[in-house]
Amino acid sequence: MFRDSRTIVLRGTSFDLSVAxxxxxxxxxxxxxxxxxxxxALRCEETGDTWTGNxxxxxxxxxTKKTGNFxxxxxxxxxxxxxxxxxxxxxxxxLLTASDVESIRSGNEAPRSLQLPAAKVYLILTYxxxxxx
Numbered sequence: 390m391f392r393d394s395r396t397i398v399l400r401g402t403s404f405d406l407s408v409a410x411x412x413x414x415x416x417x418x419x420x421x422x423x424x425x426x427x428x429x430a431l432r433c434e435e436t437g438d439t440w441t442g443n444x445x446x447x448x449x450x451x452x453t454k455k456t457g458n459f460x461x462x463x464x465x466x467x468x469x470x471x472x473x474x475x476x477x478x479x480x481x482x483x484l485l486t487a488s489d490v491e492s493i494r495s496g497n498e499a500p501r502s503l504q505l506p507a508a509k510v511y512l513i514l515t516y517x518x519x520x521x522x
Contacts, residue, residue, distance in 0.1 A: 391466060395473045396434070399484055400502050403434040408473065410466055425462055427469075429512060431484065431505065438505035442512075458516065468514055483513040 394407040410427040425446035432439045446462035453460040472482040487509045
């Protein structure tokens with residue numbers, strides 16, 4: 390079981406970001422019968438607007454595979470906790486709404502603010518090794 394909560398600033402706005410989950414390094418179904426999973430909750434400090442997402446470990450692994458940088462769920466969870474615990478050059482965190490993604494796809498400037506509530510929020514975890522920087 391893991392849990393962390395931090396206040397983060399994204400594009401000039403403060404958010405309370407909480408992540409919680411559970412995993413076992415060797416299996417998807419835990420000894421208590423529950424599934425490995427990740428819960429992400431986001432609350433804008435200024436407006437109080439919230440967003441929450443729950444993700445099964447298989448989904449997280451499938452998405453990382455589609456990006457071309459597959460990560461097992463426990464590794465992804467550790468990377469996420471690392472990005473939350475201390476700002477660093479190796480793992481960075483960003484959040485985008487569906488409208489942010491569309492704006493970027495259409496070649497427009499990257500969004501300057503994160504607007505909640507949103508039906509979809511994309512958690513972007515960027516990993517850069519020393520040779521990628």
